Amino acid sequence: MTEIVQFTARTLVTDKPVPFGAMIVETKTGKLLLKGLNAVAKENDPSSHAEVRTVRMACKKLKSPSLRGYTMYSTCEPCPMCMANLLWAGIDRIVYGATIDDANRHCRQIHIPATEVAERSDMTCEVVGPVERDLAYTLFTHPNMLRAFKAWGNASRSKHVSDNGKRAIA
Numbered sequence: 001m002t003e004i005v006q007f008t009a010r011t012l013v014t015d016k017p018v019p020f021g022a023m024i025v026e027t028k029t030g031k032l033l034l035k036g037l038n039a040v041a042k043e044n045d046p047s048s049h050a051e052v053r054t055v056r057m058a059c060k061k062l063k064s065p066s067l068r069g070y071t072m073y074s075t076c077e078p079c080p081m082c083m084a085n086l087l088w089a090g091i092d093r094i095v096y097g098a099t100i101d102d103a104n105r106h107c108r109q110i111h112i113p114a115t116e117v118a119e120r121s122d123m124t125c126e127v128v129g130p131v132e133r134d135l136a137y138t139l140f141t142h143p144n145m146l147r148a149f150k151a152w153g154n155a156s157r158s159k160h161v162s163d164n165g166k167r168a169i170a
């Protein structure tokens with residue numbers, strides 16, 4: 001987790017800071033396959049979340065649509081899109097740092113926990129987290145990141161928060 005947080009933190013001093021990074025390692029050996037970052041703004045692609053991009057790059061590298069035998073570490077709990085993609089890829093395990101709720105303090109989220117997406121699928125994937133949550137959350141609270149969230153201009157408040165003062169689904 002420390003490794004992917006440090007890797008992601010490097011973006012905080014660039015003009016396109018992101019708090020979302022992911023890495024894929026061999027489950028058995030822990031050997032690194034690759035790392036990736038969120039590139040929604042860079043690629044003008046709403047699906048370019050760190051986890052989706054990293055799976056995409058990993059499968060290309062392996063020339064296989066399957067990530068069986070691999071584990072992902074992500075700085076944040078995967079959103080439903082990313083978690084679904086991980087399930088389709090058949091990855092063994094996902095370990096995450098900050099939670100969807102943590103991220104939601106700063107940007108919009110879809111409020112379905114990764115464990116729920118996994119439970120409601122026919123696939124098996126171990127969901128582990130939050131792990132080193134405080135460390136991962138420092139990516140969200142860096143001054144440059146806070147400025148960027150404002151520029152993203154997406155209101156940092158979910159409708160669940162603004163409608164009734166608390167999220168309908170915690």
Ligand SMILES: [Zn+2]
Pocket residue numbers: 049050051078079080081082083
């Ligand atoms: Zn996502």
